[in-house]
Amino acid sequence: MECKRVAVIGATGYTGIEVVRLLLNHPSVTIEYLSANQNTGLLSEIYPHILNDDLFVISTDEAYFDNLDAVFLCLPHGQSNRLVAKIPKKVKIIDLSADFRIKNLSLYEEWYGAHKSPDLVKGAVYGLSEIHIENIKTARLVACPGCYATAVLLPLLPLLGLGIVKEEHIIIDAKSGVSGAGRSLSSENLFCEVNGSVKAYKISNHRHIPEIEQEAGLILQKGVQDIKVQFVPHLIPINRGILCSMYLNLKENYSLDDINSKLRSFYKDAPFVAINANKSINIRSVVGTNQCQIGIFLGRVENSIVVVSAIDNLLKGAAGQALQNFNIMFSFDEMTGLSNIPFYP
Template sequence: MSATTFSPICFDRGHCWNKDLRKQQRVVKCSIKSGHATSQKTVRVGVLGASGYTGAEVLRLLANHPEFGVALLTADRKAGQSISSVFPHLGPQDLPDLIAIKDANFSDVDAVFCCLPHGTTQDIIKGLPKHLKMVDLSADFRLRDISEYEEWYGQPHKAPDLQKEAIYGLTEVSREEVKSARLVANPGCYPTSVQLPLVPLIKASLIQTSNIIIDAKSGVSGAGRSAKENLLFTEVTEGMNSYGVTRHRHAPEIEQGLTDAARSKVTVSFTPHLIPMSRGMQSTIYVEMAPGVRIEDLYEQLKLSYEDEKFVVLLEKGVIPRTHSVKGSNYCLINVFPDRIPGRAIIISVIDNLVKGASGQALQNLNLIMGFPEDLGLHYLPLFP
């Protein structure tokens, strides 16, 4: 894929599918009963926490997945309800009813997306059967240092042995590790938007790591679906506000990834903002270039790093990324600009916080774990306008 175009969309599965890879699958074809219908799928999937935004987004994406069939949906507060009563837009799918997680039978499930709140996931996952492949969309397994987890999340880590097994799943960076994982910690939305442009530049020693400033903005869905006063329409609309100033929980996750890339400790200045739109995220990143480095060098390094990637797109020079251009899709659009201050650069990265920032990347990761092409089920073009 060139650095200036989107990946082509393939509607003919026969041309997209690697037949040799298909023959190598270890999982067996099975019938998945969803309500009154039975469909032939290769992998039986459960969605834990299906009544939240990320759970609903997983189900939207799975609707077009040719190999993953939904066998189990849990939502403790909505147990006993149909998914269409919670999310009418998912009604056309023939999905099982929601049940409490304590009543779930995992013997007929191969893999799960865990879309539960932070702080509850560790207890749930450590009690799941060992045969399950798992992608956790909470923050509970993202930080390798369990003392750092306790500092930022205010409680002890409840599954330290499982933490050692977890793979941090920034797909384009950790693809090979994800392929052999049993448990993947799906990255947060802000860390995804920040690390994708910065990691290649840091690895190539093109930017200084001592003075990185990240000004990030997210749609309201990033705060989850729970009823909160600060998320009421009148509190959010016609305005913008910073939050988590100096203490946002994604800061240590960002620093962990950038430290890995630099092979030395990286500390960033990171301030997130809530803006009055339902979904979308932009990170505007200010960096100091290494001595002798030009803005063209940053652009060429990003082009080299992502020219063969399906979902990370470097735009043509001078084109400013917009959240409108990624809405509903798994794309990350990036570009780099010269700052008015000599020696500095401005990097802009946009994603849909619910897709590439959550459920879409989770599907990329589970595709890899199960041995499928990572873009399977993710051929959604952005919605515009």
């Protein structure tokens, strides 16, 4: 198949450099150029682990789009929605920021501020690959989900959509490695601040909440304000990975075998989602991969379950899912460039 010409905007952040690393292993991709707001020059001097002396990072102000098939936008929120207006309609866009995830513009503005390209929001497809694959196939603009949202929604949406769990009293406890905060300097993310500690932060106020509630509402065919979740994120002293625990109430007295069977059937064609019955779920099993591992356990409260999921926040939660969406958009096998197994130990 003909190689697709791509560019990565924001290539020197943690997410951007992971996109670059994955693209270098994709047999049907030619990287036209990389750009960044800072850290321009030879990429191997910025990131010595990229042993390629042909890749240069230009300033994002110099970015061009006419000869591209696709562009990956790895920019902070508020920057992608200013840039997309300059991109020709023939170029497909995979956006890893939050700028096109939320369909309700007033809700977006409540959490992120004014939107610079509101006319493009309606046509954007929320890029949770396994859930919206049919729409992603024909999309021009895909908005990749947030990392926490991915870890939450992959187990939660089928449980809601299949009528297994109640929509009320959804409690989510999630823990992420420090790379989830990005590469920008922050005193809160210094080694001495993070090492040897665990911190709950942005309790009930994390920006991934509206997209979780949006997608839960959509699968239940309810309005955006009709679903509310309790969400508490934590920062843990590891580089990468998310472990998410959800506490849910069953609609009926389902057995674990029933639930596992229904989830396996739901994800039977999903190569990156594994339902691991009666096994512990841990970050080590997914780091370095595009996998999401899910475990279902009985709760001690009658008719309740505990759902645990694990992903690599930089891969299934960002760059890996972005490449998976790229593959879907261009009719490549979903696993192209993404078939690596976890690091161990």
